[in-house]
Amino acid sequence: xxxxxxxxxxxxxxxxxxxxxxxxxxxxxxxxxxxxxxxxxxxxxxxxxxxxxxxxxxxxxxxxxxxxxxxxxxxxxxxxxxxxxxxxxxxxxxxxxxxxxxxxxxxxxxxxxxxxxxxxxxxxxxxxxxxxxxxxxxxxxxxxxxxxxxxxxxxxxxxxxxxxxxxxxxxxxxxxxxxxxxxxxxxxxxxxxxxxxxxxxxxxxxxxxxxxxxxxxxxxxxxxxxxxxxxxxxxxxxxxxxxxxxxxxxxxxxxxxxxxxxxxxxxxxxxxxxxxxxxxxx
Numbered sequence: 304x305x306x307x308x309x310x311x312x313x314x315x316x317x318x319x320x321x322x323x324x325x326x327x328x329x330x331x332x333x334x335x336x337x338x339x340x341x342x343x344x345x346x347x348x349x350x351x352x353x354x355x356x357x358x359x360x361x362x363x364x365x366x367x368x369x370x371x372x373x374x375x376x377x378x379x380x381x382x383x384x385x386x387x388x389x390x391x392x393x394x395x396x397x398x399x400x401x402x403x404x405x406x407x408x409x410x411x412x413x414x415x416x417x418x419x420x421x422x423x424x425x426x427x428x429x430x431x432x433x434x435x436x437x438x439x440x441x442x443x444x445x446x447x448x449x450x451x452x453x454x455x456x457x458x459x460x461x462x463x464x465x466x467x468x469x470x471x472x473x474x475x476x477x478x479x480x481x482x483x484x485x486x487x488x489x490x491x492x493x494x495x496x497x498x499x500x501x502x503x504x505x506x507x508x509x510x511x512x513x514x515x516x517x518x519x520x521x522x523x524x525x526x527x528x529x530x531x532x533x534x535x536x537x538x539x540x541x542x543x544x545x546x547x548x549x550x551x552x553x554x555x556x557x558x559x560x561x562x563x564x565x566x567x568x569x570x571x572x573x574x575x576x577x578x579x580x581x582x583x584x585x
Contacts, residue, residue: 315368315369315426316426316428316439316441318368319365319368319416319426319428319439320428320430320437320439320449321364322360322361322364322365322368323361323414323416323428323430323437324430324437325360325364326356326357326360326361326364326398326414326430327357327414327430327432328432329353329356329357329360330353330356330357330399330405330412330414330432331432331433333351333352333353333356334353334405334408334432334433339351339352339353340352341406348402349402349403349406350378350402351399351402351405351406353399353402353405354377354378354398354399354402355378355398357398357399357414358376358377358378358379358396358398361374361376361396361398361414361416362374362376362379362396365394365396365416369394372390372392372393372394372418373390373393373394374393374394374395374396375389375393375394375395375396375524375556376395376396376397376398376524377396377397377398377522377524378398380556387554387555387556388554389419389554389555389556391420391421392418392419392420392421393418393419394416394417394418394419395416395417395418395419395523395524395527396414396415396416396417396524397414397415397416397501397522397524397525398414399412399414400412400413400414400415400500400501400524400525401413401474401499401500401501401502403473403474403499404473404474404499404500409473409499410431410433410434411433411473411498411499411500411502412431412432412433412499412500413429413430413431413432413500413501413502413505414428414429414430414432415427415428415429415501415524415525415527415528415529416428416528417524417527417528417531419523419527419551421552422550422551422552422553423442423551423552424442424527424528424530424531424551425441425442425531426439426440426441426442426531427439427440427527427528427529427530427531427532428528429501429502429504429505429528429529429532431502431505435450436448436449436450436505437449438457438505438508438509438532439454439532440508440528440531440532440534440535440536441535442531442535443535444535445457445535445536446508446531446532446533446534446535446536448505448508448509457508457509457510457532457535457536458508458509458510458536458537458565458566459509459510460509460510460511466492466493466494467491467492467493467494467513467514467567467568468493468494468496468511468512468513468514469484469493469494469495469496469512469513469514469515469516470496470497470498470503470506470507470512470514470515471495471496471497471498471515472497472498472499472503472517473497473498473499474499475519476497477518477519479518480516480518483516483518483577483578486577487574487577496512498512501525501526501528501529503515503529503563504526504528504529504530504532504533504563505529505532507532507533507536507538507563507564507565508529508532508533508535508536508538508565509536510536510565510566510567512565513564513565513567513568514562514563514564514565514568514574515562515563516543516560516561516562516563517543517560517561517562518543518560519560520557520558520559520560521557521558521560521561522556522557522558523551523556523557523558524556526540526549526558526561527551529563530549530551530561530563533563533564533565536565536566537565537566538563538564538565538566538568539563539564539571540561540562540563540564541561541562541564541571541575542558542559542560542561543559543560543561543562543575543578544559544560545559546572546575549561562574562575
């Protein structure tokens with residue numbers, strides 16, 4: 304792996320990224336082979352051999368890198384663990400976010416890894432195996448996109464007059480999202496685009512997306528890395544329940560429904576104030 308030009312020498316982030324890139328290569332090997340089985344978990348969501356192999360590589364790699372810091376990974380969490388009190392310092396991983404997109408063959412899947420300390424996300428990494436793009440953020444140090452081993456600080460798009468780019472989940476959108484977007488479209492120009500997986504957070508951090516709203520609870524491993532990317536790039540991720548910054552210090556593995564906004568969105572509180580007409584969920 305080429306040394307990233309914004310990272311300190313012998314930095315932990317570089318070592319973490321190397322582990323994720325190894326997992327990404329294994330995912331692409333299975334993806335390109337077209338030969339894999341699809342099983343169903345207890346919640347009926349799909350899981351493939353790529354999910355499991357990626358998890359194995361990340362678990363072993365992080366275990367060597369930070370042996371005293373536990374790792375929570377999606378494929379290892381069971382229904383009986385729903386109310387677990389998480390450690391004060393831990394890693395949390397989604398070894399293949401967007402398994403449905405992996406199965407569809409559209410390339411919109413990624414690997415997510417974050418370190419949470421004292422309820423705060425301190426490091427976040429997203430790698431998109433199909434495109435070779437990677438993103439990472441370190442609390443208080445900024446967010447970056449990595450191409451060819453070189454890191455570019457985010458956001459990388461200038462603020463321009465353009466419709467607000469709203470990113471919608473390719474496989475998990477719902478009628479509340481559509482209802483709210485219709486409501487805000489009456490007062491501003493918006494453009495909607497479907498995008499799979501946590502890559503949506505990376506695009507908001509870059510500036511190629513402006514808004515992503517989730518009207519249902521979601522797992523921490525789906526959100527933690529992306530939330531830090533957005534915040535370190537100058538955006539915000541707010542709970543739709545508290546209307547404040549999304550928190551990761553609660554027991555269990557889920558977080559509130561949320562709205563993620565990029566640095567071009569200057570009136571996020573005004574947008575959030577339009578939610579009472581359709582929120583909370585019945």
